Amino acid sequence: MTKFTCPYCYAEHTLLDCDMRCTYNIPGKDVKCAKNVVKDSQEYIPNHSKTGCLKCTAASKLIYCPDVGMEIPRDFLTGPSLPIALIGAKASGKSNYIGVLVQEIRRRMSQRFNCMLSMTSSEESKHVYDNYYYDPLYNQGAVIDSTNKNEILPPLIFPIRFLDNKDRISKTATLTFYDTAGENLNDKTDMVVYNRYLPNSKGIILLLDPLQIPSIRKQLQGKVTLPEKSEEAYAILNRVAENIRSVKNLREKDKIKIPLAIAFTKIDVLEKYDILPEGSCLRDESEHTKRGVFVASDRESCDIEMRALLASWLDDDILQLLNNFTKSSFFGLSSFGDIPVNNRLAGEIKARRVLDPLLWLLAENNYIKTVK
Secondary structure (H helix, E strand, O other), rough: OOOOOOOOOOOEHHHHHOEEEEEEOOOOOOOOHHHHOOOOOOOOOEEEHHHHHHHOOOOOOEOOOOOOEEEOHHOOOOOOOOOEEEOOOOOHHHHHHHHHHHHHHHHHHHHHHEEEEEEOOOOOHHHHHHHHHHHHHHOEEEEEOOEEEEEEOOOOEEEEEEEEOOEEEEEEEEEEOOOOOOHHHHHHHHHHHOOHHHHHHOOOOEEOOOHHHHHHHHHOOOOOOOOOOOOHHHHHHHHHHHHHHHHHHOOOOOEEOEEEEEEOOOHHHHHHOOOOEEEEEEEEHHHHHHHHEEHHHHHHHHHHHHHHHHHOOOHHHHHHHHHHHHOOEEEEOOOOOOOOEEEEEEOOOEEEEEOOHHHHHHHHHOOOEEEE
16 A cells, blocks of 8 residues: 655554545535444544445545554555655744745745645645734735644645646645744753654754854944744753654664754854854855756855854864765845844845755756756
């Protein structure tokens, strides 16, 4: 039986692995079971009846993740996809990044890379995105407030479908965004609860706030409103690696094979106050979106520059931690293109390099073409 990737737990399942309901005898649905299947006490189809029920055409079936109990949208049941996990440290601007990233995929990436992001796969996701992300950013011109630690938003589930030269769907990448508070990265127990999907992902984007780096905070003191001091990037990255090792039962010498994109946000602040070097490639538009292919040399230049900057901003602990992973790369980006004032956007959103981490992960998994 065909396997598919669950957009909630990121594990591979078959339909028979999953919990299953059908529309007969559900309140509001006047459909009678054609095979007189007796459901269990939770209205689920018993295991011994699943095969027969899947062949039945009298009523539609609802499929649920066996790990988290949420209904899996039909778009994800037809085959493998590419699950990518997005996590962000406290004050890294993850909610704003998500809001802008979705629009950048729809507006820019879809044109350059012959793909389309589906907003209709999950009506719940579309509703949450429109009201919680799009409206504040693009209609009200307001920065999205930090996610409350006790607030649990439904995950945003959006498939990106890549088309061939005849506009037929060739591959699908699954984006599932759990917009939980950055504090949930500060505790091992919370990481297991809120980021259980990390070990099963095929790529991780970790957002970090450069304004948490002590030397940068010192340079910007009195010039900008600095966020409350939070846990260091080293501790967060270490906890991510420990979480994956624990779930996957990896030995200390084993490398984690999930590509890791470490993206520092708010690069516009570093640019404005000349913390970025004058000729920095991070001041320029991404070559990938200019050319509609992934440009390896552009990624390498940004990675090398970020590593050099980190070596001068921090000690080398964070760079040593990357030895846990077979593949990793640093990125710098700006969700807005300018510094907000009093939680209001300075003008039209002019995102810079927001797509770069995602494009790298897609290129690593052969979803988009790479050139040198």
